[in-house]
Amino acid sequence: MKKDDVPQDDSATYQGQRKLLYAVDNEGNYQGVTSTGWEVESFATQMAVDDLAQQTDQALAQAKAGEVSALYYHMLNLRFDICSLAQTTGFFQWQIKRHFKPTIFAKLSDKKLTSYGEVMKLTIHQLKELPTSND
Amino acid sequence: MTEIKLTIEHQQSSHCETGVLSTLLRAKGLALSEPMIFGLSSALTFVYLPMVKIGGMPLVAYRMPPKTIIKSVCKKLKIKLHSQKFSNPEQGMQALDDELAKGNLVGLQSSVYWLPYFPEDMRFHFNAHNLVVYGKTAEGNYLISDPVFEELVECPSEDLKRARFAKGVLAPKGLMYVVREVPDNIDLTPHIYSSIAKTAKMMRGLILPFFGIKGINFLSKKIRNLASAKPKYTKLFLANIVRMQEEIGTGGAGFRFMFASFMAEAAQLTDNQELKAAAEEATAVGDNWRDFAMDSVLFCKKRKDVTLEDVANKLSQCGEQETALRQTLLAIKAH
Numbered sequence: 001m002k003k004d005d006v007p008q009d010d011s012a013t014y015q016g017q018r019k020l021l022y023a024v025d026n027e028g029n030y031q032g033v034t035s036t037g038w039e040v041e042s043f044a045t046q047m048a049v050d051d052l053a054q055q056t057d058q059a060l061a062q063a064k065a066g067e068v069s070a071l072y073y074h075m076l077n078l079r080f081d082i083c084s085l086a087q088t089t090g091f092f093q094w095q096i097k098r099h100f101k102p103t104i105f106a107k108l109s110d111k112k113l114t115s116y117g118e119v120m121k122l123t124i125h126q127l128k129e130l131p132t133s134n135d
Numbered sequence: 136m137t138e139i140k141l142t143i144e145h146q147q148s149s150h151c152e153t154g155v156l157s158t159l160l161r162a163k164g165l166a167l168s169e170p171m172i173f174g175l176s177s178a179l180t181f182v183y184l185p186m187v188k189i190g191g192m193p194l195v196a197y198r199m200p201p202k203t204i205i206k207s208v209c210k211k212l213k214i215k216l217h218s219q220k221f222s223n224p225e226q227g228m229q230a231l232d233d234e235l236a237k238g239n240l241v242g243l244q245s246s247v248y249w250l251p252y253f254p255e256d257m258r259f260h261f262n263a264h265n266l267v268v269y270g271k272t273a274e275g276n277y278l279i280s281d282p283v284f285e286e287l288v289e290c291p292s293e294d295l296k297r298a299r300f301a302k303g304v305l306a307p308k309g310l311m312y313v314v315r316e317v318p319d320n321i322d323l324t325p326h327i328y329s330s331i332a333k334t335a336k337m338m339r340g341l342i343l344p345f346f347g348i349k350g351i352n353f354l355s356k357k358i359r360n361l362a363s364a365k366p367k368y369t370k371l372f373l374a375n376i377v378r379m380q381e382e383i384g385t386g387g388a389g390f391r392f393m394f395a396s397f398m399a400e401a402a403q404l405t406d407n408q409e410l411k412a413a414a415e416e417a418t419a420v421g422d423n424w425r426d427f428a429m430d431s432v433l434f435c436k437k438r439k440d441v442t443l444e445d446v447a448n449k450l451s452q453c454g455e456q457e458t459a460l461r462q463t464l465l466a467i468k469a470h
Binding site: 001012013014015017018019020021022023024028029030031032034038040041043044045046047048049051052079080081083084087088089119121 | 147148149169170188190191248249254255256257258259260283284285297301302303304370371373374375377378381382384386387388392393395396399400414415418421422425428429431432435436
């Protein structure tokens with residue numbers, strides 16, 4: 001990539017940060033060049049972020065309707081998935097899936113809730129709460 | 136609490152591990168650029184592991200696993216690196232403070248997600264980030280030189296503790312490292328040739344189909360087969376590859392440009408024209424990876440002139456180019 005071809009697309013996903021890329025100058029030497037973003041990359045990032053946001057919104061609606069527990073919403077909102085939540089809390093995946101059922105979640109001991117809370121940086125109270133809208 | 140602020144020459148880098156090592160070594164009087172460190176560690180590769188899922192998407196990587204770079208460069212150049220993990224977070228934070236009090240810059244492994252200074256869209260549960268702590272404010276905030284950021288940053292103690300002791304895959308366990316001693320008069324030349332030879336050998340891949348050029352072709356085949364998958368999955372699958380290639384501190388084109396830069400620097404150091412030519416070839420490989428990323432995104436945007444077949448072909452082409460580059464690298468002789 002030529003130095004002049006380093007994209008400067010002011011990507012919103014960078015939030016004003018700049019990133020270092022390696023590019024070739026006119027004499028053919030390599031050097032670090034900062035970039036404010038690349039439209040191609042930010043499209044991919046945005047797509048992944050939007051997909052997650054959509055899943056989280058859906059989870060919030062489901063949790064409010066009483067179809068799933070608040071845990072399911074918090075998991076997605078904090079960018080965890082069942083796999084990463086299992087690895088961090090030490091619960092088995094089947095246990096976590098069980099905790100997604102509102103009736104079972106409501107009866108969870110404070111000890112189990114604390115395990116989730118520690119990993120997710122939430123208090124037991126926050127873990128049981130749902131926001132009015134997801135933002 | 137008294138403020139500690141050590142002198143540091145912050146230099147923005149593309150990648151965290153190479154950047155941190157470059158900063159730590161420079162402070163000890165050894166000036167090695169980020170690309171030079173990357174090249175010497177023979178960290179360039181390609182990995183596609185369909186069975187390892189991250190956020191529901193398969194693992195795609197363009198370099199060797201975390202910690203490879205620091206370990207291999209320190210071993211090769213006989214740099215004395217003291218590293219330590221902790222089972223108790225309090226002890227881990229105390230040890231960090233002790234090193235700072237002794238006047239040492241400290242490298243840390245941490246999670247990305249819990250560092251508050253990261254842009255929201257870049258925060259995800261990745262545990263193998265690296266940064267340098269160069270001091271602590273009177274209020275107890277840590278002063279950090281994070282290599283992927285332009286400016287120096289600050290992080291509250293609680294957040295840094297959480298980030299250092301995040302659990303899960305690649306859990307940092309508070310890993311902390313300090314460069315103790317750097318040998319004088321290092322001759323890089325033999326290391327340059329041996330690391331290029333190693334990179335070239337690894338490019339073909341192991342017996343399994345997931346690595347190197349084999350891995351590239353395997354992924355290309357997978358993309359071809361996505362024609363029968365749900366459109367949404369196909370899009371997210373391609374976006375995931377593009378993100379791994381471009382988003383996460385790779386210096387562009389999945390470390391290919393950084394590798395080319397290493398070859399160019401090596402050519403100057405050794406005055407070997409073969410290396411210069413190989414650098415140009417590596418640049419062309421990188422350019423093609425960027426085109427692949429662009430085609431993938433154009434396909435996601437439903438541009439009619441880009442088909443899934445085109446995207447897969449572009450990737451196969453990257454594989455062919457890397458095969459040729461491998462031959463070039465293998466033919467390079469020290470002189």
